[in-house]
Each structure stands twice: as C-alpha cells, then as structure tokens.
Amino acid sequence: MAKLILSMDGLVLKEIALTKERTTIGRKPHNDIQIDNLAVSGEHAVIVTILQDSFLEDLGSTNGTVVNGQPIKKHFLQNSDVVELGKYKLKYVNEAPAGQAKAADFEKTMVLRPGSTKSAAPAPAPAPAAAAPVAVAAGAKNFGDTVAGQSVTAAPVAPSKPAAAPQKNAALQLLSGANAGKELDLTKPLTTLGKPGVQVAVITRRPQGFFITHVEGASFPVVNGKTLDAQAHSLNDHDVIELAGVKMEFFLKT
Amino acid sequence: MTLSGALEVASCTDPGMVRSHNEDSIASDGDQGLVVLADGMGGYNAGEVASGMATTVIITELQQLLQKRVPYEIDAHSGQLVAHQLLHEQIAKANTSIYQAAQSQPQYAGMGTTLVVALFYDNKMTVAHIGDSRLYRLRGDELRQVTKDHSLLQEQIDSGVITPQQARQSQNKNLVTRALGIDPIVEAEIHDYDTQPGDIYLLCSDGLCDMVSDDDIGLALQTLSSNLKLCAQHLVQTANDNGGRDNISVILVRVLRDYPAPRSIVGKMMSWFK
Numbered sequence: 238m239a240k241l242i243l244s245m246d247g248l249v250l251k252e253i254a255l256t257k258e259r260t261t262i263g264r265k266p267h268n269d270i271q272i273d274n275l276a277v278s279g280e281h282a283v284i285v286t287i288l289q290d291s292f293l294e295d296l297g298s299t300n301g302t303v304v305n306g307q308p309i310k311k312h313f314l315q316n317s318d319v320v321e322l323g324k325y326k327l328k329y330v331n332e333a334p335a336g337q338a339k340a341a342d343f344e345k346t347m348v349l350r351p352g353s354t355k356s357a358a359p360a361p362a363p364a365p366a367a368a369a370p371v372a373v374a375a376g377a378k379n380f381g382d383t384v385a386g387q388s389v390t391a392a393p394v395a396p397s398k399p400a401a402a403p404q405k406n407a408a409l410q411l412l413s414g415a416n417a418g419k420e421l422d423l424t425k426p427l428t429t430l431g432k433p434g435v436q437v438a439v440i441t442r443r444p445q446g447f448f449i450t451h452v453e454g455a456s457f458p459v460v461n462g463k464t465l466d467a468q469a470h471s472l473n474d475h476d477v478i479e480l481a482g483v484k485m486e487f488f489l490k491t
Numbered sequence: 492m493t494l495s496g497a498l499e500v501a502s503c504t505d506p507g508m509v510r511s512h513n514e515d516s517i518a519s520d521g522d523q524g525l526v527v528l529a530d531g532m533g534g535y536n537a538g539e540v541a542s543g544m545a546t547t548v549i550i551t552e553l554q555q556l557l558q559k560r561v562p563y564e565i566d567a568h569s570g571q572l573v574a575h576q577l578l579h580e581q582i583a584k585a586n587t588s589i590y591q592a593a594q595s596q597p598q599y600a601g602m603g604t605t606l607v608v609a610l611f612y613d614n615k616m617t618v619a620h621i622g623d624s625r626l627y628r629l630r631g632d633e634l635r636q637v638t639k640d641h642s643l644l645q646e647q648i649d650s651g652v653i654t655p656q657q658a659r660q661s662q663n664k665n666l667v668t669r670a671l672g673i674d675p676i677v678e679a680e681i682h683d684y685d686t687q688p689g690d691i692y693l694l695c696s697d698g699l700c701d702m703v704s705d706d707d708i709g710l711a712l713q714t715l716s717s718n719l720k721l722c723a724q725h726l727v728q729t730a731n732d733n734g735g736r737d738n739i740s741v742i743l744v745r746v747l748r749d750y751p752a753p754r755s756i757v758g759k760m761m762s763w764f765k
Contacts, residue, residue: 288662290661313660346532346737348668348669349667349668425710427725429714443732
C-alpha cells in the first residue's frame, strides 16, 4: 500500500496511507490532507490511486505543485518522489514487495473482472484523470471490438535487470580472408558470423559471458581446433574460431 | 486438409528462475496449421490444470473437426467463416470445462487461463486471444505486436491515463480483464490476417514480453530465423538472464511457402448446393 509522508523543514508531521481512490490536498478543512498554510490553495491537488499506481494532479492551484523540483500539472507518482506545496513536503512511498517469495506471489497474473472492479478500484470521479480508469472496468466487455494489429507496447521492459550485460566488452579480430586484420565489436546481444545458406554461427552476449552457437549449415564452427556440437560454447579470451573458411580471434576488451 | 511443408513450428516452455512450477501450456500441429498457448492462473497447481485443459480441449477438438470442416468456407447456418465458428465453439467448450471444474472442485476454485490460438489456412491466419498472452509478427525487419492485451494497463494506455512509457513503471502489471474459465461465458477476440512466405509469428506468455524488450525479441527473430528451435531457446534464455520472474513460453511459426486453399470447380459447385 502506497503512503505519503508529510514533513516541514525536515520534521515529519504525519503519514497518510493512500487507501482512497481520490485523496484531496488543500487548505480547506474538507480535504483528506489539510495543510493550513496560505501558500496552499483551498483545493490544491488530488491524488488518484488505481490499485498499486497513484497519479498526482494539480487542481489549478495559485502557487502550483512541484514534484522533485519540477512544476507539474499531472504526474505519475514513482516511489520516493517528493511533492512540494509551499514549505511543506510530501514524500511518496510505494515500495515493491521486498521478499522474493512475496514478490513472486505479487506478480501472479490475476483477473480483474468488471463486477469485482467496482469494489477494488472505486467509484466514478469527476476529474478527467479518474474518469477513464473507471470506464475501463465497465467497458472491459465490449473492448474486443477494437481493431487489433496496432503495435502498442504495453510493458516490455523488465523492472529489474540484474546484471543485464556482462561487465566486459569483447571483439573479434579476423585473422584470415579478405578482411584480415579487421575488428568486429560484440556490442549487440546477438552477433551472427558466416555466410547465410552455407554456415552461420551466432555469438550471444549474456550476463555470464559470451557464447558461440551453431545456427545453420552442414559444418559446425571450430574453436581452438576442436569442432563444436549443437550446444552453446563459452568463449574465453584469445580463443580462435574457424567458420566458413575464415579464422578469427575472440578477445576481451578492457 | 493438410499444410504439410508450408509451416515450420518450434516451441519452448520454461518455469523461469523464480517459480517452482510451470503454469503455461503449449500445443501445436504444424500440418493442421494450428498453434495454441495458454498461461494459467490460480493457487497451487490449479493454473497448470486450467492452461492444460485449454490447450488440450482446443487442439484435440480442432484436429478432429478440421478433418471434415473447411476453415475458409462460410458456414451455411450461421453465415460465419468456418474458422471463426470453430474457434468460437471450441473456446466456449474449453471455457465451460474449466469453469465447471473450478465450480465443482474446491482446490480449483478461481482458476483461469489466458489463451492465444492461431489457425493457418488459405494464405491467412485467424488469431483468437483472451488476456495478455500475445502474438507478434516479424515481416522483413519489422516486428509488430498483432494482439492487443486484455489488461488493465492496455486499457489505461488506450484511454490516455498513462503512456506506454509510463506503463513500464506501473505496479499494476499482470491484471487481465478477460480470462478463460472465470465466468460461464467468455468472448474471445478474433481477427484474420494475411500471411506471406518469410513471415515469422511469435506466440508468447507475458513471462517473455515482460522480461525481454521488443527490440531484443525482434533482433533474435531476425538473427536466428534460420534456426527456429535455437531462436525459441534463445528467447527463453534471454528472459531467464533478465530475471525470469514468470513462466516463459514461446511458439514460433515460420511461413515457408504459400498455402492457398485447393479450390476446385467441383468444390465450389458443391458448396453452392450445400
């Protein structure tokens, strides 16, 4: 559950859990978070929470709303964002579940049903930011008529990439053939070598290091004089690869 | 009808680095031009049961039905394309089976599954999907997501609440708005697409596309297209290298040649008199 920590001059005043769909912030007493300070407008801002995500919206306040030093109109809150209203600071805390087991549970796919959504994610609200997600719950059924085939990328990137790439860089130097002496940096996750239709191998760049694998052709690549099988083969500094009649040396760069 | 030699199919499924068991399920029949992928959900092993039921019902029933039904014809009674009718009926059947099992056996309560099915015939492909399992197409050097997720995030993107970039930061992942086996009736989203020789189609569970960027998926499909099996294994390995937080399933289909429907004069006459 996300929360806000209200502070002034480094002094924590209180913590507010974001349990409601709309949490209003302002000077007037009917606000969920009342900040009795003249720099704060009567209705200053609102935080709309949809399940685990929260959005901050300025309600046309006189002095504006600032997040991490930037004035905003609407902002998708991220963990440890700091919202400034006059002298007051609101820190947004929304930590992903800590434990490994818990995280796995948390990430399990669940169904959000039109019926059940009403209670889970909340009643209609007048603000434009909130209107859409509610329509979502009700509109889920007829959503199917929308034209598919548009390439909308929803969430392709992993939230945490542990050691996404190996620390070291590596390259190949051609030792024979027409381009002898030339160097080829292995910067991509996949680099193919050889002649399509004749013999192709691929070098994959992984967190554990670099690997060579046979892709196509009757003959397999040769590393340090030994012919490989269909399995991926881990490459070491100064290994010599022979492929489609060309010799090349693999080496790590510093 | 057989498509023997028109399609090359390779697949790979893996529990990933975090989960102890695999709740994904895959099935394919290249000669019939049929591929099915399901990503189950539900406690204990109920997810596996749901996804297993979905793929089994759909592949076995369709294999039988395709012996006598012709997918590119129009059904005389419903006026629907036979391919659509078959998919609608068999998805409904799978839905009922899962729903009833979930209702009658307490250990299966609440189980469900996503689904993506592709049926290839007559230089075309009909795709049916429910939930957030996807189908991508690589044509030339362009990778395109063909299916659109039935998920909270996708709907938020559509309604303009968040941008696709912000969606990557969202903590509301894995919330699907449709699934097989949860309600007595489910509607699959079904569309037709023309295929071309050289196209590569990728069916995958969210364990792949949440862990591997579209760019890296595209690069793998392009680079390793001459060895589909290796390509499928590479995609799973990349998802695992990036953390493998969910089960990962991949089915790859490459269109090797045209496969037009065998439309003879006699056949056409027959269909008129039906």
